[in-house]
Amino acid sequence: MRLKLNVNGRDMTADDVWEGESLLYVLRERLGLPGSKNACEQGECGSCTVYLDRVPVCACLVAAGQAQDREVGTVEGLADEEELAPVQRAFIDEGAVQCGFCTPGLLVAADDLVNRVPDPSDAEIREALAGNLCRCTGYEKIMAAVRTAAERNAGTGISESTGGDRE
Amino acid sequence: MDFLRPACWSEALEAKANHPDATPVAGGTDVMVELNFDHRRPETLLDLTRIEQLREWSRTERDGVASVRIGAGVPYSRLIDELGTSLPGLAMASRTVGSPQIRNRGTLGGNLASASPAGDGHPPLLASNAEIELESVRGSRTIPIGEFFTGVKRTAMAPDELVAAVHVPVSTGPQQFSKIGTRNAMVIAVCTFAIALWPDRRGVGTGLGSAAPTPRPATEAEAFLAAALTDADQWDDPRPLPDSITERFGELVAHAAAPIDDVRGTAGYRTHALRVLARRTLSWAWDEYRGDTEFSGRQRCA
Numbered sequence: 001m002r003l004k005l006n007v008n009g010r011d012m013t014a015d016d017v018w019e020g021e022s023l024l025y026v027l028r029e030r031l032g033l034p035g036s037k038n039a040c041e042q043g044e045c046g047s048c049t050v051y052l053d054r055v056p057v058c059a060c061l062v063a064a065g066q067a068q069d070r071e072v073g074t075v076e077g078l079a080d081e082e083e084l085a086p087v088q089r090a091f092i093d094e095g096a097v098q099c100g101f102c103t104p105g106l107l108v109a110a111d112d113l114v115n116r117v118p119d120p121s122d123a124e125i126r127e128a129l130a131g132n133l134c135r136c137t138g139y140e141k142i143m144a145a146v147r148t149a150a151e152r153n154a155g156t157g158i159s160e161s162t163g164g165d166r167e
Numbered sequence: 168m169d170f171l172r173p174a175c176w177s178e179a180l181e182a183k184a185n186h187p188d189a190t191p192v193a194g195g196t197d198v199m200v201e202l203n204f205d206h207r208r209p210e211t212l213l214d215l216t217r218i219e220q221l222r223e224w225s226r227t228e229r230d231g232v233a234s235v236r237i238g239a240g241v242p243y244s245r246l247i248d249e250l251g252t253s254l255p256g257l258a259m260a261s262r263t264v265g266s267p268q269i270r271n272r273g274t275l276g277g278n279l280a281s282a283s284p285a286g287d288g289h290p291p292l293l294a295s296n297a298e299i300e301l302e303s304v305r306g307s308r309t310i311p312i313g314e315f316f317t318g319v320k321r322t323a324m325a326p327d328e329l330v331a332a333v334h335v336p337v338s339t340g341p342q343q344f345s346k347i348g349t350r351n352a353m354v355i356a357v358c359t360f361a362i363a364l365w366p367d368r369r370g371v372g373t374g375l376g377s378a379a380p381t382p383r384p385a386t387e388a389e390a391f392l393a394a395a396l397t398d399a400d401q402w403d404d405p406r407p408l409p410d411s412i413t414e415r416f417g418e419l420v421a422h423a424a425a426p427i428d429d430v431r432g433t434a435g436y437r438t439h440a441l442r443v444l445a446r447r448t449l450s451w452a453w454d455e456y457r458g459d460t461e462f463s464g465r466q467r468c469a
């Protein structure tokens with residue numbers, strides 16, 4: 001089947017997509033976007049985390065056809081032409097990247113957190129990253145990077161709060 | 168493989184009637200794992216994520232009981248954010264599911280239809296006497312949750328039916344949910360227990376997960392506790408519960424289980440753990456009922 005979707009703000013088309021394949025496969029193998037990583041293909045590791053209509057999800061668990069006409073955001077789309085996103089800058093500054101395999105998924109999850117929650121507590125950071133495994137860093141540097149990104153975000157007033165009990 | 172993408176509910180029902188073998192896919196958190204590992208190779212996938220109606224919830228009244236009708240496609244993250252006050256037990260259970268990414272995608276409809284004995288949505292629904300609304304082109308029917316599960320991964324759904332919604336009575340008293348697993352995130356339950364106190368009708372609801380081939384209530388334990396509370400005039404004048412009552416409640420809950428040995432735990436461990444979870448969740452719920460401010464509203468993890 002032919003799949004049309006918007007990735008990182010650009011309309012894209014993939015042909016000969018097998019109906020049973022995942023959005024992760026489409027991104028990596030058909031659209032030339034290998035940033036999102038494939039490790040477990042069962043939702044356990046988070047290295048494939050992408051935005052789907054602005055919500056972080058595991059791309060390995062989205063059927064390709066479910067992404068038709070949807071907006072997808074990957075790690076490749078976090079930075080603009082000029083500058084890295086605050087989370088990317090903070091991961092570098094804090095030394096939160098070792099082998100780097102987990103990094104793209106963590107960046108998307110962390111980007112979502114710092115844009116949603118203005119001043120996240122450590123518990124909130126841990127909770128937000130609970131679906132992302134890292135085998136190298138021991139997470140301390142990652143925690144530090146997210147704290148730093150959140151502080152810098154607060155400094156620029158970019159973050160906006162959504163969420164809360166909407167009843 | 169065919170990929171059907173109905174734009175509305177009636178189209179989805181038509182599609183299911185024409186392709187009874189089609190595998191519906193909502194959040195995909197169960198289905199896609201099976202596809203990725205080649206454990207399932209359906210001829211047809213039926214995508215339900217375009218149906219707006221399935222992603223809505225509303226307040227209703229059923230037989231004079233204030234309820235919430237939750238569309239089958241509402242993800243856990245929204246149950247937590249939007250229904251935490253009305254349906255606290257379900258929200259607590261939802262918080263324990265997988266990870267944020269899984270909760271953003273996974274739905275109650277998918278949890279029910281998968282009918283895993285370890286589905287975390289099931290115990291709080293049992294404790295609330297929820298009802299499942301099933302629909303096909305032939306019509307709609309609503310069945311009590313207790314009749315929905317017919318075996319391990321088997322349900323009362325006909326091949327042409329889909330889960331439309333779940334009807335859950337709004338809480339009238341404290342509710343608790345507790346889950347045993349090896350860590351906080353991303354665990355399939357070793358066992359779970361949900362309790363709900365219903366002071367308005369002087370009732371007690373329970374639900375056990377990972378404790379038998381199907382999720383089930385501990386009916387004897389419910390009747391025992393409700394009678395004990397009524398006999399001692401505890402509903403109107405709540406005092407600390409005697410140990411004899413919490414102990415007996417725990418025993419009856421453990422007695423309701425029919426667990427197995429598997430990789431996650433032995434039957435003996437599960438039975439023991441359920442007894443502990445039952446006592447603990449009862450004491451939390453009771454403390455909250457007594458308005459003990461030190462304890463009320465705090466979220467715990469067993």
Ligand SMILES: Cc1cc2nc3c(=O)[nH]c(=O)nc-3n(C[C@H](O)[C@H](O)[C@H](O)COP(=O)(O)OP(=O)(O)OC[C@H]3O[C@@H](n4cnc5c(N)ncnc54)[C@H](O)[C@@H]3O)c2cc1C
Pocket residue numbers: 042043044190191192193194195196197198199200215239240263264265266269272273274275276277278279280281285286287288328329330331353354355356
């Ligand atoms: C990493 C990971 C962690 C998980 N952790 C937990 C956990 O802690 N607790 C837990 O309970 N579960 C857990 N799960 C399992 C899963 O997330 C839940 O069962 C979830 O509720 C499934 O919902 P879904 O919308 O993703 O279902 P899908 O995968 O889309 O569908 C599941 C099943 O339901 C059918 N279906 C879906 N919607 C309907 C409908 N409206 N009508 C009829 N049939 C339908 C599908 O055909 C399929 O058989 C986990 C899964 C993963 C991958």
Ligand code: FES
Pocket residue numbers: 037038039040041042043044045046047048049058059060061
């Ligand atoms: S590859 Fe998707 S969660 Fe691991």
Ligand code: FES
Pocket residue numbers: 096097098099100101102103133134135136137
């Ligand atoms: S840096 Fe290697 S897995 Fe995280």
